[in-house]
Amino acid sequence: MVEYQLLRAHSLEEVLEILTEKKKVQILAGGTDLMVDLHQQDPKFENIDYLLDITDVAELKGIKLGPEEGEIGALTTHAELLSSPEIKEKLPFIGAAASSIGSTQIRNRATIGGNLVNAAACADSFSPLIALGAELVLRNKGGARRVLLEDFVEWPNQTVLKDNEVLEKIVFKMPQGEYHSSYQKIGRRNAVSISRLSLTLLAEVENEAIKNIQVVSGAATPAPVPFREVNKYLTAKTFAEIDPAEAGEIAADEMVGITGERWSTPYKRPALSKLVERAVKDLLEEAGYNG
Amino acid sequence: MAKLDVEITVNGARHKLEVGSQERLLDTLREQLKMTGTKEGCSVGECGACTVIVDDQAVNSCLVLTAQVDGSEIITVEGLESKSGLHPLQKAFIEKQAIQCGFCTPGMLMSALALLNTNPTPTKEEIKTALEGNLCRCTGYQQIIDAVEMAAEEWGV
Ligand SMILES: Cc1cc2nc3c(=O)[nH]c(=O)nc-3n(C[C@H](O)[C@H](O)[C@H](O)COP(=O)(O)OP(=O)(O)OC[C@H]3O[C@@H](n4cnc5c(N)ncnc54)[C@H](O)[C@@H]3O)c2cc1C
Ligand code: FES
Ligand code: FES
Numbered sequence: 001m002v003e004y005q006l007l008r009a010h011s012l013e014e015v016l017e018i019l020t021e022k023k024k025v026q027i028l029a030g031g032t033d034l035m036v037d038l039h040q041q042d043p044k045f046e047n048i049d050y051l052l053d054i055t056d057v058a059e060l061k062g063i064k065l066g067p068e069e070g071e072i073g074a075l076t077t078h079a080e081l082l083s084s085p086e087i088k089e090k091l092p093f094i095g096a097a098a099s100s101i102g103s104t105q106i107r108n109r110a111t112i113g114g115n116l117v118n119a120a121a122c123a124d125s126f127s128p129l130i131a132l133g134a135e136l137v138l139r140n141k142g143g144a145r146r147v148l149l150e151d152f153v154e155w156p157n158q159t160v161l162k163d164n165e166v167l168e169k170i171v172f173k174m175p176q177g178e179y180h181s182s183y184q185k186i187g188r189r190n191a192v193s194i195s196r197l198s199l200t201l202l203a204e205v206e207n208e209a210i211k212n213i214q215v216v217s218g219a220a221t222p223a224p225v226p227f228r229e230v231n232k233y234l235t236a237k238t239f240a241e242i243d244p245a246e247a248g249e250i251a252a253d254e255m256v257g258i259t260g261e262r263w264s265t266p267y268k269r270p271a272l273s274k275l276v277e278r279a280v281k282d283l284l285e286e287a288g289y290n291g
Numbered sequence: 292m293a294k295l296d297v298e299i300t301v302n303g304a305r306h307k308l309e310v311g312s313q314e315r316l317l318d319t320l321r322e323q324l325k326m327t328g329t330k331e332g333c334s335v336g337e338c339g340a341c342t343v344i345v346d347d348q349a350v351n352s353c354l355v356l357t358a359q360v361d362g363s364e365i366i367t368v369e370g371l372e373s374k375s376g377l378h379p380l381q382k383a384f385i386e387k388q389a390i391q392c393g394f395c396t397p398g399m400l401m402s403a404l405a406l407l408n409t410n411p412t413p414t415k416e417e418i419k420t421a422l423e424g425n426l427c428r429c430t431g432y433q434q435i436i437d438a439v440e441m442a443a444e445e446w447g448v
Contacts, residue, residue: 005292006312006358028359035315035354036335051312053359079348103424104402106336108348109355 002038004051012059012168015052016141019164024049027166029075030109032102033118044157060113060168065090070132070174074113074167078102081112090174093200096183097128100198113167116149121156126224127200128183131214134172140164146171153223177211179204180286182279185218186271197271201279205287209238215251215279220272221258229254230276239289248277297361301326302370310357317341317352320367328368328397332426339425342398343367349405351424366404368397380404383442384435391429399425403439413443 004026009015019025026048028034037045054060060075065086072081072094081087081098088095101107101115101124115125116136126149135146138161149170152159161167185198198218204211213234215227230251234242252273256265284290294309301324310319320326320343332340334353341352344366371378380400383389390396399422406413406421413421418439427435 001313003292004312006295006356008358008361028356031354031356031359032336032351035356039334039353051356053356055359102336103339104405104421105339105342105349105351105424109350 002041002045002048004048006051006053008053008056010056012057012139012166015054015057015166016139016164018050018052019166020141022050023163025052025163026050027117028053029055029111029114030077032106032110033114033120054166060166063087065174068174069171071169071171072112073169074116075111076113078107078110078112078115079104082107091128091132091181093131093181093183093202094128097124097185097198097200100124100183100185112170116152116170117159117161117167119153119157119159121222122196122198122219124185124198124218126153127198127216127218128202129170129172130216130224130226131181131200131202132172132175133214134170136170137168138162138165139168140166144168150225156222175202175204177204177206178287180283182282182286184275184279186275197268197275199272199275199279201276201283203234203283208240208287208289210234210236210242215247215276217251217255217272220255220268225258227251227254227276234280239284239287240291242280242284244277244280244284245273247280248273248275251276295358295361297358299357299360299362300364302366308357312356312358314357315353316343316345316350316355316357316360316365319357320352320365326367326369330394330397332394336424337426338395339398339402340395342401342425344401344405344408347405347408349402349421349424366401368400371400371404378404379446380407380439380442383438383445387434387438387441389430389434389438395425395427395429399427399435403442406439407443407446411443411446413439415440 028051061073064071078098078101082095112125115123129149134149137144182201187196196219201215203213213231215230233250252269298307320329330340332338336351336354342349343352346363402421402425418436
């Protein structure tokens, strides 16, 4: 069994103090990843001396969506995200991703910050936040730095977060004007891994045309990335010019370009193509365009 | 290693306890408080047998350290029965034959109670969502869903 001393922080200042003074400290939030890893004696956590419970730190909680900018505290749970009327109204794809995670019991404890820092290849919070161009505020005793979420993960389960830093919040610009979104997911975390795929589509539209669009993969690629070719294909097109099936094909080609041909490709390629097609159709429908 | 002082309320009774750093809420309930109604199945958040209610929310007690819930109100399956008899949920589970081996039942009851406490008139979909983190190897779930629907009807009035 991994032996550790549990410490509880009650303010952000206390968190930063402890992270500066003590070595071999592992932050504990909802525990839905970490408690599992500790139980399974994951060698990654063999050497920790302290667990630092941050669940009582009020400064790390809450959702604030302004007209221009928004932020989500790292300790916000998936249950809070999916039941927030503000999220439902303004950023429904974030609520949809949150509601797809785990079970009621998991969502009640699991936090968005834990999901990002744990950085599993199939973690569901990445694609909606990357679509928003979100940045993470990483803080240590000396101050804070901002890292683009796309640049946060080095490889699965490894991020650029330093030992003395805590993820404080996620910040992003709010989409402007008329915008539509779609979150798509197939397969469950525990099902055979080839059946896991998810994606977010977020588009700003004007005069029946796409002004800006982000289509971001979830578990289709080793790290979640924007599908640049699909985004290029869709940007500045009028609704009439868009062929959803073609967008799907472009995305599927792009995925195979990133991952290479693998044993799972014959399944994933058509599945992703259909998901993108469906997301684009949803977008057109939501925008009130019926061909 | 230093013990931690915590105070928790379980089924209405206050307990001042000393807990170890590694002690999960599940361990405290079963080993310190001798409330063995809460079950340990998978120990990793998958099966829901360990579900209890912490401050009105269903949680997996195998994934929570007791010191993390210092000051909280906890409800376990032992909290259901009262002087006036079995809780409507318990009666409905019996009536609808929603129990076979019974290992999943305490967790199922807690997930159902957490749901009905916040949403006394759930739809079938809402019941399914509330129970999706509770596995049952015996019943096939339909009887359990029927029981929760029945309890909602009887209890709601
Ligand atoms: C049964 C089950 C089902 C699941 N289903 C899904 C699913 O469908 N989709 C999905 O994406 N995930 C799923 N998960 C994984 C998990 O629930 C999520 O990743 C969750 O969001 C993790 O958050 P947490 O608060 O529990 O993190 P913790 O376990 O507390 O922490 C995870 C990691 O992040 C670090 N950390 C946490 N918060 C901070 C912070 N603020 N600053 C710095 N470091 C921090 C911790 O040190 C640790 O390394 C599931 C887990 C289980 C057990
Ligand atoms: S024992 Fe806790 S979820 Fe299985
Ligand atoms: S009754 Fe046996 S597991 Fe549910």
